[in-house]
Amino acid sequence: xxxxxxxxxxxxxxxxxxxxxxxxxxxxxxxxxxxxxxxxxxxxxxxxxxxxxxxxxxxxxxxxxxxxxxxxxxxxxxxxxxxxxxxxxxxxxxxxxxxxxxxxxxxxxxxxxxxxxxxxxxxxxxxxxxxxxxxxxxxxxxxxxxxxxxxxxxxxxxxxxxxxxxxxxxxxxxxxxxxxxxxxxxxxxxxxxxxxxxxxxxxxxxxxxxxxxxxxxxxxxxxxxxxxxxxxxxxxxxxxxxxxxxxxxxxxxxxxxxxxxxxxxxxxxxxxxxxxxxxxxxxxxxxxxxxxxxxxx
RNA sequence: GGGGAGAUACCGAAGUGGCCAAACGGGGCAGACUGUAAAUCUGCUGGCUAUGCCUUCGGAGGUUCGAAUCCUCCUCUCCCCA
Numbered sequence: 001x002x003x004x005x006x007x008x009x010x011x012x013x014x015x016x017x018x019x020x021x022x023x024x025x026x027x028x029x030x031x032x033x034x035x036x037x038x039x040x041x042x043x044x045x046x047x048x049x050x051x052x053x054x055x056x057x058x059x060x061x062x063x064x065x066x067x068x069x070x071x072x073x074x075x076x077x078x079x080x081x082x083x084x085x086x087x088x089x090x091x092x093x094x095x096x097x098x099x100x101x102x103x104x105x106x107x108x109x110x111x112x113x114x115x116x117x118x119x120x121x122x123x124x125x126x127x128x129x130x131x132x133x134x135x136x137x138x139x140x141x142x143x144x145x146x147x148x149x150x151x152x153x154x155x156x157x158x159x160x161x162x163x164x165x166x167x168x169x170x171x172x173x174x175x176x177x178x179x180x181x182x183x184x185x186x187x188x189x190x191x192x193x194x195x196x197x198x199x200x201x202x203x204x205x206x207x208x209x210x211x212x213x214x215x216x217x218x219x220x221x222x223x224x225x226x227x228x229x230x231x232x233x234x235x236x237x238x239x240x241x242x243x244x245x246x247x248x249x250x251x252x253x254x255x256x257x258x259x260x261x262x263x264x265x266x267x268x269x270x271x272x273x274x275x276x277x278x279x280x281x282x283x284x285x286x287x288x289x290x291x292x293x294x295x296x297x
Numbered sequence: 298g299g300g301g302a303g304a305u306a307c308c309g310a311a312g313u314g315g316c317c318a319a320a321c322g323g324g325g326c327a328g329a330c331u332g333u334a335a336a337u338c339u340g341c342u343g344g345c346u347a348u349g350c351c352u353u354c355g356g357a358g359g360u361u362c363g364a365a366u367c368c369u370c371c372u373c374u375c376c377c378c379a
Contacts, residue, residue, distance in 0.1 A: 024335060034335085060332040090334050099331055139329095144338040147330080154332095166331050231335045255324070260335055266328060 001186045001193070002285060004037050007085040008045055009289035014296070017046040017075045019068055021086025021095065024230045027055040029216060032209045033232035035200070046080075055216055055227035060104065061094040068095055089267035096181065100169035103157045105150075113149045125152060133161035184292055185274040192281045194258055201253040205246060209236045231256050 007018050020026070024034040028051045036042075036050060048071050053059060068084070075082040086092055117125045125148045130137035136151045154162040188196070213222070213236035221227045222237055232253055239249040268274060277291055 022335085023333085058333075061334070062332040064332095088334060090330070090332095090336095094331075097331090102332070104332055141329080141338055144329090146333085146337045150332080162331080169331075226333055226336095229333070229336060234335090256335080258325090262326085263328095263330095263334090263336095267330075267334090270329095 001087075001188060002196075002279070002288070003085050003087070003186060004035070004041065005285035006186065006288045006292070007083055008037065008041055009285050010292050011045040011081075011083050013289055013293055014081050015079075016081040016083040017048065017078075019071055019075075019082055019084045020047065020049045021064065021068070021084050021088055021091045022049075023059060023061075023064075023088050023091060024226075025050045026053045026059050027051070027057075027227060028053070029055060029219075029221075030212070030227060030230060030233065032204050032207050032212045033230050033236070035204075048075075055219075055221035056225040058105070059226060061088075061091050062099050062104070064091050065095050065099065087264055089264060089271070092183075093271075096183075098169065100165040102154050102162070102165060106153055106157060109153055109156060110149050113152055114145070117145065125149065128152065133163055135163035136161060139163070182296060183271065183274045184295065185268055185271075185276045186279055186288070187276050188279045188281075192279075193261060195281075197257045197261065198254045201250050201257060204232055204253065205236075205250055210240060210246070213237055214240060231260060 010016060011018055022034065024030060025036050026049055027034070030036075037047060041047075042050070049064070049067060052067075072082045072084075084092065084095065113125060123142055125145070126137060126140070126142040129140070129148055129151055133151060133155055140147045140151060142148075151162045154160075154165065158165070209232055213233050216222050216227055216233065217237065217240060222233065227233055228237070235249040235253040235256065238244060238252070239246055244252075275295060277288065277295070279288060
């Protein structure tokens with residue numbers, strides 16, 4: 001979409017600092033795969049929550065909120081305007097609307113639950129959830145193991161059904177009060193967007209995605225860590241393992257990125273608080289930034 | 298020139314007389330989303346005046362109550378021999 005460049009111009013114009021709401025730009029050593037701002041860009045305006053973790057460390061929407069909230073305050077105290085930039089719908093939503101407090105992921109518990117499912121047959125865990133937290137079971141599709149496991153995990157760890165915790169938090173929050181923020185969305189025509197995605201996938205490999213991934217691989221970050229899930233890393237890793245050629249990896253990356261972009265659009269379409277800016281193929285980051293400034297006035 | 302294999306929906310690929318508008322995968326479209334979210338999951342995907350009808354399985358004929366499936370010819374692709 002071109003968020004990075006636009007955010008940079010916007011920050012320069014209104015005296016802002018950029019807070020990345022990205023689940024993967026937090027990791028060091030994943031520059032190409034996550035399309036991080038370049039060193040020059042990073043130097044032009046203060047950026048936050050980029051390169052703060054090693055690719056094996058846990059990060060999550062809730063953790064993002066914990067880190068971002070105080071940052072936003074600091075930036076305001078400095079007389080600057082925080083500009084939160086990201087594609088992750090859930091991260092933004094959790095930042096803006098909050099999240100019920102609950103224990104973080106418990107790997108071994110999750111693994112145990114998954115083993116039970118494997119042993120006792122598909123549908124077992126959902127059935128159990130149906131008995132212990134019917135409200136959640138109703139909401140979570142029987143095949144969505146990941147979310148079933150999380151619901152059971154919270155239940156075991158807290159003794160309270162996740163659905164109750166969620167309700168008590170009251171998410172989304174009551175309407176009425178004017179939110180202390182504006183939500184701006186950038187939008188492009190599908191064909192334009194897909195062209196850019198295709199080009200970007202190619203670019204990533206040209207810039208050395210394979211070498212970058214190789215380093216992650218050697219450091220052991222791709223075994224089980226979060227980095228393994230990053231677009232670009234996945235495809236590059238498959239290529240390094242010899243599963244397919246680079247050309248195929250580019251194709252896969254494009255397709256995966258298009259799918260990802262669509263999921264994002266689905267998410268944001270439902271977000272009523274967004275003010276949309278439609279971009280043309282030749283819209284420059286400068287003029288887009290100006291349009292946002294005008295919108296904000 | 299001779300021999301063999303094949304042509305299926307957007308792509309790949311099953312199907313080899315009725316249960317086939319055609320499995321499955323990819324792609325595409327739409328949706329869900331409360332601590333891995335660049336994740337995970339769901340639905341749809343020939344057309345229509347739609348509990349039915351119409352057009353589709355390289356093309357044209359034919360056999361049959363009935364064909365993507367059998368026969369004939371044609372076109373194209375691939376492989377082997379010359």
